[in-house]
Amino acid sequence: xxxxxxVRFAPSPTGGLHLGGVxxxxxxxxxAKHHNGEFILRIEDTDQTxxxxxxxxxxxxxxAWCGLTPNESPLHGGPYGPYRQSERKAIYRQYxxxxxxxxxxxxxxxxxEELDAKRKEIPNFQYSRVHRMEMKNSVSLSPExxxxxxxxxxxxxxxIKVPENEEVSxxxxxxxxxxxxxxxxxxxxxxxxxxxxxxxxxxxxDDHLMKITHAFRGEEWLPSAPVHVxxxxxxxxxxxxxxxxxxxxILKPDGNGKLSKRDGERLGFPVFAMDWTDPNTNTTTIGxxxxxxxxxxxxxxxxxxxxxxxxxxxxYTIEELIAGFSLDRVHKGGAKFDYEKAKWFNxxxxxxxxxxxxxxxxxxxxxxxxxxxxxxxxxxxxxxxxKERCHLLPEFITQASFYFQAPTQIDTASIxxxxxxxxxxxFNELAKLYSGKxxxxxxxxxxxxxxxxxxxxxxxxELKPGELMLPFRIMLVGGKFGPGVFxxxxxxxxxxxxxxxxxSLQLLS
RNA sequence: GGAGCGUUCGUCUAACGGUUAGGACGCCAGGUUUUCAUCCUGGUAAUACGGGUUCGAUUCCCGUACGCUCUACCA
Numbered sequence: 013x014x015x016x017x018x019v020r021f022a023p024s025p026t027g028g029l030h031l032g033g034v035x036x037x038x039x040x041x042x043x044a045k046h047h048n049g050e051f052i053l054r055i056e057d058t059d060q061t062x063x064x065x066x067x068x069x070x071x072x073x074x075x076a077w078c079g080l081t082p083n084e085s086p087l088h089g090g091p092y093g094p095y096r097q098s099e100r101k102a103i104y105r106q107y108x109x110x111x112x113x114x115x116x117x118x119x120x121x122x123x124x125e126e127l128d129a130k131r132k133e134i135p136n137f138q139y140s141r142v143h144r145m146e147m148k149n150s151v152s153l154s155p156e157x158x159x160x161x162x163x164x165x166x167x168x169x170x171x172i173k174v175p176e177n178e179e180v181s182x183x184x185x186x187x188x189x190x191x192x193x194x195x196x197x198x199x200x201x202x203x204x205x206x207x208x209x210x211x212x213x214x215x216x217x218d219d220h221l222m223k224i225t226h227a228f229r230g231e232e233w234l235p236s237a238p239v240h241v242x243x244x245x246x247x248x249x250x251x252x253x254x255x256x257x258x259x260x261x262i263l264k265p266d267g268n269g270k271l272s273k274r275d276g277e278r279l280g281f282p283v284f285a286m287d288w289t290d291p292n293t294n295t296t297t298i299g300x301x302x303x304x305x306x307x308x309x310x311x312x313x314x315x316x317x318x319x320x321x322x323x324x325x326x327x328y329t330i331e332e333l334i335a336g337f338s339l340d341r342v343h344k345g346g347a348k349f350d351y352e353k354a355k356w357f358n359x360x361x362x363x364x365x366x367x368x369x370x371x372x373x374x375x376x377x378x379x380x381x382x383x384x385x386x387x388x389x390x391x392x393x394x395x396x397x398x399k400e401r402c403h404l405l406p407e408f409i410t411q412a413s414f415y416f417q418a419p420t421q422i423d424t425a426s427i428x429x430x431x432x433x434x435x436x437x438x439f440n441e442l443a444k445l446y447s448g449k450x451x452x453x454x455x456x457x458x459x460x461x462x463x464x465x466x467x468x469x470x471x472x473x474e475l476k477p478g479e480l481m482l483p484f485r486i487m488l489v490g491g492k493f494g495p496g497v498f499x500x501x502x503x504x505x506x507x508x509x510x511x512x513x514x515x516s517l518q519l520l521s
Numbered sequence: 522g523g524a525g526c527g528u529u530c531g532u533c534u535a536a537c538g539g540u541u542a543g544g545a546c547g548c549c550a551g552g553u554u555u556u557c558a559u560c561c562u563g564g565u566a567a568u569a570c571g572g573g574u575u576c577g578a579u580u581c582c583c584g585u586a587c588g589c590u591c592u593a594c595c596a
Contacts, residue, residue, distance in 0.1 A: 024596050059595055124594070131593095136522055138592075169594050187526070196524055196592095204594040211596050235525055235591040258526085261589075265532075268588055313533095316545095320534060324544045343534085346589070350532045353546045363559085401558040411558085478555050485556055493557040 017049025019226050021082070022215065024056045025067035028288030028297055029074045031271060031349060032230060032262045035314045039259060040228050041080045042315070042337035052222060053085035055096045056215075058208045065291055068096075074285045078307050079330060092222040097214050104209035107217050107247055108170045108202055112150075116246045117202060119168045120149040121161055140198040141176055170203040172212070172239060180238040185226070185257040185339045192238040200239050212236065216243040219254055227254040231346070232270075234258045257339055260318050261346040271349050273297060281351040285310070304405030305354075306373070309361035313354050317347045327360050359403040367396040374408045381409050383416050390415075397495055397503070411494070415503060418512055419490025424519050426492065427483045431520055438473045438480065439487075443513045445469065446506045456505040459498035466498070487516040 019040045023033060044051040053075065055068055072087050084090025094100055111117035120139075122130075126148070131137045144151055150158045151173065161168070174197045181191035202213040209217070219227055237256065244253040264275040276283035277297075286299035300310050312328055321336040328336070362370065371392040378385055385391050398411040413419075445465070449457075457465075466484075470477050485497050488509065494500060501509050 022596090026596080056596065062595065120594095127594090136592080138523090167594095171594095190525075192525075198592080201594050206594080208594090210594070215596095230590090231526065232590050233596090237525090260527085263589085270590080316533065318533090322535070324535080326533090326545060345527055347534090348532060350546065353533065356546055359559090398558090400560085403558095476555090481555050489556090491557085495558090496554080497556085 015223075015225060017044055017047040017225050018052065018223050019044045019049065019228060020052040020054050020219070020222065020224050022054040022056045022218075022229075023071055024059065024062065025071060026059075026062045026064050027067055027290065028273070028284035028286070028299070029071055030273065030283045030285075031314065031317075034074065034078060034285050034310075035262065035317060036228060036230060036259055037075060037078070037080050038311060038314050039257075039319070039337075039342070042333050043226060043228070043339065044083075045334040046337045049225070050083040051080075052090070052092070052224070053082040053087075053095065054218060054222070055086055055098075056211065057096055057098045058204075058210065058214055060098075060206070060208070066289075070286070070288060077286060077301055078311055080311075097209070097218065100214075100218070101208060103221070104203065104213055104217055105207065108209070108213060111172070111202070111243075111246060112170065114246060115173065116242075117170050117172050118150040118199075119158065119162070120147065120171045120199075120201075121153075121166055121168045122148050123167075138198040139171065140174060141195070144199065167205040169201045169205055171199040172202055172242065174199055174239075174242065180241050182237055182241050182253075182256055184234075185255050186260075186342050187234075187258060187344060190234065190237070194238065194242075197238050197242075200236070202243075212239050212243065216240050216247065220244075220248050220252065224254045226257065228257045228259055231258045231261050257342070260343050262317055263346045263348045265348050265350060270346075279351070281354075304377075304407070305358050306361045306365065306405075308365075309358040312361065313357040316357075317349065318343045327357070327364070355403045362402055362405075363400050365399075367392050367399070370399060371395045374405055377406050377409055378413075378416070381413070383409070383413055385416060394503070397499070401493075414489040414494065414500070418508065418515065419488075421490050422516055422519055423486050423491045424516070427486055427516075428520065430479065431483070434473065434475060435480065435483065436517065436520065438469070438475060439483075439513050439517055441473070442466070442469060443510045443517075446510045446513075450506050450510070454506065456502055459496065459502045462498040462501050483516075484513075487512050 021037045021040050023029065041051050043049075053071070055071075057063055057068070068086065072085070075081060082088060084092065084095060086095045108117060112119070127139075130143070130147075134143070137143065139147065146152070149171070153161075174194050176195060178194040179191050180194055180197070181189060184190050200212050201210050203209055218224075237258075241250070241253070244250055262271045263269060264271045265279060271283060273283050282298045282300045282303050284297050284299045286301040287296055288299065289296040301307070308329070311330060311333070315328060315333050316326060319337070319342050321341060371388065374395055375385070375391065378391070394412050394415045395408065397415075398408065401411050402408055467477055470480055481497060482492070485494065486492065488494075488497065488500050488504070
């Protein structure tokens with residue numbers, strides 16, 4: 013590659029960033045880093061009616077959470093700024109004027125109402141060479157009339173004048189040769205009545221000015237690609253045009269079609285990367301972050317939706333993804349999102365993650381549940397003890413809260429049916445044994461030691477360990493779950509153990 | 522309606538003309554765990570259809586079907 017790779021992610025700030033968006037970011041990022049290039053964030057806020065306050069900040073925050081930091085952005089700055097299209101308004105105007113001067117674009121004075129009427133009148137109406145002359149524009153009208161309209165400040169838009177019967181084609185990096193007949197392409201609006209460019213003009217001008225070498229976007233853009241190719245041809249040069257790569261879509265798990273926010277709500281899983289609160293409706297849509305996903309896992313699972321390196325490997329660090337990424341292994345077909353597999357990725361990453369780091373991430377959930385943690389090192393230890401049973405971060409609460417406080421709910425229903433005086437006296441004895449040790453200044457013992465001791469006592473009472481283990485567990489943790497009973501005793505120590513036995517004994521009497 | 526794109530187990534995917542079509546998630550069964558989870562073992566299940574090309578097609582070509590995307594002064 014002769015010039016430095018430069019790619020861009022160009023979202024419009026209209027709401028939360030969904031899976032597909034983040035995956036587009038990821039592929040941009042991986043490609044850029046793999047080629048030692050640069051990754052740019054450009055905000056496409058040319059539609060003032062759809063602007064949503066906070067959405068841009070949200071995008072920046074999401075990228076930061078995922079660890080996909082841009083080299084240039086509205087926030088980071090850079091040599092090709094500004095990176096917000098609303099701040100580049102004047103730039104686009106010049107290019108639109110150039111196109112007019114070339115005869116490759118024209119003024120159109122049709123009002124929205126007139127267009128609506130036309131669309132109703134003619135089924136499948138297209139503003140193209142077929143109907144161009146029936147409309148009010150600088151091609152159909154005489155120069156005098158056009159001048160008059162312009163002089164009177166009649167609102168107008170600028171439309172591209174698509175040529176007749178030409179073949180426009182591009183080499184898509186993922187799809188190969190794609191071609192279109194211009195006779196079916198319509199005269200898209202380039203500059204709106206408010207002076208803002210549409211996506212079509214803005215993307216071409218900015219990709220050029222920002223020296224973008226590879227342009228990735230969702231497959232939904234493919235049908236409008238001929239407009240962009242034409243614009244490149246008219247304004248700049250086809251050899252400077254970035255290599256296009258139209259990424260496959262992420263589909264809903266059931267049925268077909270693009271995954272939407274509503275699908276997540278319907279099926280009970282997040283679609284946005286992070287929580288998003290719509291400032292207008294004040295409703296919050298849940299995100300992967302808040303659901304308890306690790307950013308490493310989130311990035312990992314997204315990468316596997318539409319890409320693989322040809323081996324059986326599925327768990328990748330970001331560094332491994334960067335090293336292995338290549339566009340020619342990106343799929344053409346869309347991928348249905350599977351939340352079960354997503355959780356599996358997260359579980360794998362939880363198991364893999366360092367206990368210290370994990371403890372820091374889990375801490376807020378304990379704070380929220382109002383479970384007090386006296387010593388951070390104790391939390392680190394506990395996290396290590398239970399992490400292999402957690403798929404999502406909030407599960408640490410249910411899986412580990414008993415290490416910090418006595419269970420509030422004791423599943424006595426599972427003990428009571430087989431409960432009898434013999435068992436009752438056994439646990440009384442056990443409590444007494446532990447109390448005795450405490451009097452001797454012993455606070456805890458190893459799990460193996462505790463187990464041997466326990467079994468000895470069981471034998472003395474002429475009982476079987478099997479019928480005592482479950483009740484003991486339930487006394488300690490509240491239910492039928494958790495690590496080995498004696499490992500728990502070792503950690504929570506004798507004092508709490510005795511208290512929990514006595515508490516349950518009371519409940520059972 | 523038109524145009525473009527797509528199609529391997531339920532799902533994510535491997536196999537770039539020759540494999541008993543492989544792996545992973547899920548599910549089922551067994552084992553470990555005197556609980557649950559983890560873990561281990563095994564099982565389940567796929568080349569949309571029809572024509573070519575070829576000694577041989579999941580793979581290349583054509584057609585059909587189905588699906589998706591787009592068809593806004595939204596991106």
